[in-house]
Amino acid sequence: MSAENSKVGLPISPDDIYKAAKRIGPYVHRTPVLTSARLNEIFGAELFFKCENFQHIGAFKARGAHNAVFALNDADASKGVVAHSSGNHAAALCLAAVNRGISAKIVMPHNSARVKIDAVKRLGGEINFCEPSISAREAGVEDIMARTGAALVHPYNDAHVIAGQGTTALEFLEECPDLDALLAPIGGGGLLSGCAIIAKALKENIFVCGVEPLHANDAFRSWKSGTMQTNTNAETIADGLRGQLGDMALDIFLEKIDHVIEVSEEDIVQAMRLVWSELKIVIEPSSAVPVASLLKQRACISGDKIGIVVSGGNVDLDALPW
Amino acid sequence: MSAENSKVGLPISPDDIYKAAKRIGPYVHRTPVLTSARLNEIFGAELFFKCENFQHIGAFKARGAHNAVFALNDADASKGVVAHSSGNHAAALCLAAVNRGISAKIVMPHNSARVKIDAVKRLGGEINFCEPSISAREAGVEDIMARTGAALVHPYNDAHVIAGQGTTALEFLEECPDLDALLAPIGGGGLLSGCAIIAKALKENIFVCGVEPLHANDAFRSWKSGTMQTNTNAETIADGLRGQLGDMALDIFLEKIDHVIEVSEEDIVQAMRLVWSELKIVIEPSSAVPVASLLKQRACISGDKIGIVVSGGNVDLDALPW
Numbered sequence: 001m002s003a004e005n006s007k008v009g010l011p012i013s014p015d016d017i018y019k020a021a022k023r024i025g026p027y028v029h030r031t032p033v034l035t036s037a038r039l040n041e042i043f044g045a046e047l048f049f050k051c052e053n054f055q056h057i058g059a060f061k062a063r064g065a066h067n068a069v070f071a072l073n074d075a076d077a078s079k080g081v082v083a084h085s086s087g088n089h090a091a092a093l094c095l096a097a098v099n100r101g102i103s104a105k106i107v108m109p110h111n112s113a114r115v116k117i118d119a120v121k122r123l124g125g126e127i128n129f130c131e132p133s134i135s136a137r138e139a140g141v142e143d144i145m146a147r148t149g150a151a152l153v154h155p156y157n158d159a160h161v162i163a164g165q166g167t168t169a170l171e172f173l174e175e176c177p178d179l180d181a182l183l184a185p186i187g188g189g190g191l192l193s194g195c196a197i198i199a200k201a202l203k204e205n206i207f208v209c210g211v212e213p214l215h216a217n218d219a220f221r222s223w224k225s226g227t228m229q230t231n232t233n234a235e236t237i238a239d240g241l242r243g244q245l246g247d248m249a250l251d252i253f254l255e256k257i258d259h260v261i262e263v264s265e266e267d268i269v270q271a272m273r274l275v276w277s278e279l280k281i282v283i284e285p286s287s288a289v290p291v292a293s294l295l296k297q298r299a300c301i302s303g304d305k306i307g308i309v310v311s312g313g314n315v316d317l318d319a320l321p322w
Numbered sequence: 323m324s325a326e327n328s329k330v331g332l333p334i335s336p337d338d339i340y341k342a343a344k345r346i347g348p349y350v351h352r353t354p355v356l357t358s359a360r361l362n363e364i365f366g367a368e369l370f371f372k373c374e375n376f377q378h379i380g381a382f383k384a385r386g387a388h389n390a391v392f393a394l395n396d397a398d399a400s401k402g403v404v405a406h407s408s409g410n411h412a413a414a415l416c417l418a419a420v421n422r423g424i425s426a427k428i429v430m431p432h433n434s435a436r437v438k439i440d441a442v443k444r445l446g447g448e449i450n451f452c453e454p455s456i457s458a459r460e461a462g463v464e465d466i467m468a469r470t471g472a473a474l475v476h477p478y479n480d481a482h483v484i485a486g487q488g489t490t491a492l493e494f495l496e497e498c499p500d501l502d503a504l505l506a507p508i509g510g511g512g513l514l515s516g517c518a519i520i521a522k523a524l525k526e527n528i529f530v531c532g533v534e535p536l537h538a539n540d541a542f543r544s545w546k547s548g549t550m551q552t553n554t555n556a557e558t559i560a561d562g563l564r565g566q567l568g569d570m571a572l573d574i575f576l577e578k579i580d581h582v583i584e585v586s587e588e589d590i591v592q593a594m595r596l597v598w599s600e601l602k603i604v605i606e607p608s609s610a611v612p613v614a615s616l617l618k619q620r621a622c623i624s625g626d627k628i629g630i631v632v633s634g635g636n637v638d639l640d641a642l643p644w
Contacts (some may be wrong), residue, residue, distance in 0.1 A: 032354050034376065037378070051602075053602040054356065054601075054602055056359070058602060115599070273639060276604050276639060277437070277604075277639060279376075280373075280375040280376055280380060280603060280604040280605075280635035281602060281603055281604060282598050282599075282602040282603060282604060283602075313602035317595060317598060317599060317642075317644060318644065320639075320642070322639060322640065
């Protein structure tokens with residue numbers, strides 16, 4: 001990993017993302033890009049959906065986790081890896097650990113979605129449940145690190161993880177070089193920050209835009225003010241976006257992204273239903289967040305060819321919001 | 323359309339399917355083939371899913387309808403087309419008519435799924451509702467033909483429609499030439515019969531197998547006995563498979579298919595849920611029928627590389643069966 005970005009001193013360079021693509025290539029899917037004439041008609045735009053719901057473990061998180069795990073040296077790797085995660089990163093880290101032949105320990109909030117808990121168990125991860133707060137998660141991880149020497153793979157505030165997530169946009173722009181805009185959801189910010197670095201390197205004038213729930217709008221407020229803001233609670237259906245924005249992501253956002261849009265819970269549900277109905281794919285609520293921005297805030301987005309990162313498809317079919 | 327199959331005197335030859343592929347190429351999607359490591363693990367087979375749920379109008383029916391509509395001469399086409407359909411064929415015919423610039427009149431049972439009725443209306447089709455019986459549908463169509471001179475495009479008992487549906491298997495085997503088996507659902511039999519003709523022509527020893535609901539098993543009984551059998555009622559969740567097997571399909575089945583499997587309603591629902599959960603795609607109950615055959619009847623299917631035609635994805639999200 002290079003020490004700095006050639007232009008602005010960021011901790012991740014486009015070259016790190018190319019290296020990540022090479023490192024994780026054998027372990028991740030090159031996911032398809034889907035389109036829908038009907039959705040284009042509804043939204044008055046040409047939409048392209050990069051389907052990370054079809055990725056291993058059902059989410060883009062497989063990319064960052066594999067990059068971090070395969071970047072470890074053998075001595076560090078032998079002690080295993082540890083992370084806290086509301087779910088998709090947990091499953092991703094377990095899969096990467098299985099692929100490298102090492103152990104994974106996961107600190108998870110006890111209210112995580114059942115499908116996400118089951119996925120971790122199936123992949124051989126050792127789960128340590130905690131309260132659903134950042135401080136409880138971090139304390140759980142520190143305890144495991146102290147006891148076992150396991151390497152922390154943070155879900156988003158980690159240069160290798162961010163570089164891995166950035167491979168999503170690298171593939172997307174390789175397949176769709178004409179995109180005018182790139183939209184991704186913001187939770188901890190790893191996906192959008194990795195994507196922004198490579199997208200702006202490949203296409204200087206592409207409009208890179210993050211979207212987040214109004215009810216968990218730490219990223220919007222942080223990006224707007226230039227200083228880190230926190231959520232007091234984060235009551236959104238988009239369970240993957242409840243976490244706190246990372247320091248590394250904020251630094252990258254301030255250099256690389258053009259806009260952040262906040263969306264309502266109602267619009268998230270409507271967008272999720274539209275994607276299920278028209279694109280015929282199963283997406284989790286977090287993935288509906290960028291689509292929701294097109295419902296009432298289309299005018300905020302520059303350009304007619306809009307690329308949307310569909311972040312994941314791990315949803316509880318017994319608890320659909322309609 | 324050639325008068326006979328080179329080998330057995332069937333009304334559709336492999337060459338008709340190649341011609342159909344060329345004729346409909348500009349109007350239909352070449353749909354992707356998806357796989358899932360997790361589903362392979364669950365079923366103990368290597369599964370390939372040809373995703374016609376991503377086809378225009380959300381179902382394979384776009385293929386047959388376009389082939390029939392674009393095969394009409396200009397004089398016949400100018401009087402428009404007419405069909406009876408529980409839904410997907412109706413939308414497909416409307417789209418094909420729009421693409422050719424002619425009118426489409428549709429006779430539909432009044433209990434058709436709401437999403438399917440809406441699709442026809444949106445595509446400019448003129449709907450004539452009827453009772454949900456074959457005789458009422460056919461009477462409705464005959465009346466329109468007598469009044470307007472419109473050309474009947476039967477949903478499945480039509481050589482051009484069958485040839486069009488066969489392009490599904492043509493693409494599938496071009497992309498996955500190593501398939502040992504090909505599974506498709508049976509309603510009127512147009513999809514499976516078209517697919518069987520081209521699949522056996524491309525690969526003589528491929529195992530071609532139809533699957534249908536036990537509660538609408540006219541095709542199984544017809545194929546087994548060699549004479550046409552009917553359903554007295556057809557109370558299955560697989561709404562696309564309630565129709566009566568066609569004469570042309572039965573003739574083709576008797577020459578070309580290796581097996582028919584009947585599946586329970588319970589297994590259809592379980593299979594549908596598994597595909598939604600693991601493959602992350604929205605499929606309608608009819609499309610879950612072939613997958614259902616793997617749950618308890620895996621031993622009936624020859625080979626380890628199994629191709630499954632996912633016929634469509636038009637499902638009412640407010641009436642899911644779980």
